[in-house]
Amino acid sequence: MGINHLETARGYGQSEEFLGHFLQQQTLVSREELYITTKFTPTPDPEIMNQWIDQSLERLQLDYIDCVAIHGINTWEHLEWITQPNGCFLPLKRALDEGKIHHIGFSTHGSLEVILAAIATDLFEFINLHYYYFFQRNAPAIALASQKDMGVFIISPGDKGGLLYTPSPLLEKLCAPFSPLELTYRFLLSDRRITTLSAGLSHPREFEGSLSLFDQNDPLTLEESEKLDQLEEHLNTVLNSDKCSQCYQCLPCPESINIPEILRLRNLAVAYDMNNYGKYRYGMLENAGHWFPGKKGHRCTACGECLPRCPENLEIPKLLKDAHQKLNGTKRRRLWE
Incomplete structure (x- = not known):
């Protein structure tokens, strides 16, 4: 083939x-x-x-x-x-x-x-x-x-x-x-x-x-480019002020929470109903070592260290809690494990 x-x-x-x-x-x-x-x-x-x-x-x-x-x-x-x-x-x-x-x-x-x-x-x-x-x-x-x-x-x-x-x-x-x-x-x-x-x-x-x-x-x-632009517009419209733009300035987190990745998965789940994908990837956190590092959102202690570093002024502790409620499911490991 x-x-x-x-x-x-x-x-x-x-x-x-x-x-x-x-x-x-x-x-x-x-x-x-x-x-x-x-x-x-x-x-x-x-x-x-x-x-x-x-x-x-x-x-x-x-x-x-x-x-x-x-x-x-x-x-x-x-x-x-x-x-x-x-x-x-x-x-x-x-x-x-x-x-x-x-x-x-x-x-x-x-x-x-x-x-x-x-x-x-x-x-x-x-x-x-x-x-x-x-x-x-x-x-x-x-x-x-x-x-x-x-x-x-x-x-x-x-x-x-x-x-x-x-x-x-x-x-x-x-x-x-x-x-x-x-x-x-x-x-x-x-x-x-x-x-x-x-x-x-x-x-x-x-x-x-x-x-x-x-x-x-x-x-x-042109049609493909316009469709990709429409996907981005939909993401912006649905998430509005809760959208994480993936600048990574929230890191490092004192609790080692993988904040950008968790908020990316939340972006996709909320905007595109990509819940299965979100659960698939979120379930690897704390289970795949350096292949997918970081802790899950429920580890957040609301210490506030990330808040002044976020240029979009996101309520990060609240969004992490929401992401955990949406995406936490079965633990997953690397394929060969």
């Missing part, structure tokens, strides 16, 4: 073994036509990284891996493990020189500041990150990566970007005549700085509505 880039990770259960078995069995395309990416978490021990490279080559049953990403440069400590003189980047560079891998990049769920610092090391050829119509905080990272001619891989835009395979009826109505998935994919695909979207499909039938979109990488049409 034209998809020739398959991405996995050492930490995704038996995914590498399954993919390796498949690659040995398939006869549809040549090895040269495939791009295989796997990922290794940061480690302070370069010897462990060296072992992981060889183990993944064995599991994938490949002579070389096209792309290897350091999986989750999420904290300053992770970045230090990579950049220190005898850090875990050295075995990756050695494997690159030996032809075991062809390109080195990184994935990240970290803060914008950590992401920009990682890009600025000039160690990496590509980046996997979160950036969607409904989450544009990492726009400066997209700009810097493009300036450095890095490949830009967007992590699961249909899922992490808003559970767009199963949108709310209200969001469907607001996006019509486009589907929410189509419109938000076009937001990404029309940006020539973005190289790759991961499809993240869970059932064969989902190929039908997705693959046709991937060829549509021309600039946004």
Whole structure:
């Protein structure tokens, strides 16, 4: 069906073994036509990284891996493990020189500041990150990566970007005549700085509505641009003085509450009825460590430290309490946990 880039990770259960078995069995395309990416978490021990490279080559049953990403440069400590003189980047560079891998990049769920610092090391050829119509905080990272001619891989835009395979009826109505998935994919695909979207499909039938979109990488049409503008106008109208504009000036919070992310999820739930998405992401707080850091809204003690820093004068403690009531549900963990 034209998809020739398959991405996995050492930490995704038996995914590498399954993919390796498949690659040995398939006869549809040549090895040269495939791009295989796997990922290794940061480690302070370069010897462990060296072992992981060889183990993944064995599991994938490949002579070389096209792309290897350091999986989750999420904290300053992770970045230090990579950049220190005898850090875990050295075995990756050695494997690159030996032809075991062809390109080195990184994935990240970290803060914008950590992401920009990682890009600025000039160690990496590509980046996997979160950036969607409904989450544009990492726009400066997209700009810097493009300036450095890095490949830009967007992590699961249909899922992490808003559970767009199963949108709310209200969001469907607001996006019509486009589907929410189509419109938000076009937001990404029309940006020539973005190289790759991961499809993240869970059932064969989902190929039908997705693959046709991937060829549509021309600039946004007037109708598409107007529809995106209308979505923003609707958000502003519905939220009015309760809208969080994601400036992040409320941080740091003495209780380590992830205030901007919680208020972003509240924005989407209130304006677009994206309640399922809000519960999905909110449920990961306090359950996913550095992959999705911060405490939930009910931890707020109303200390007031954030209030003078908010340029919109939001009643942050009140909004955090409301968000918790709307979104708190079942605890969630990372997929491979």
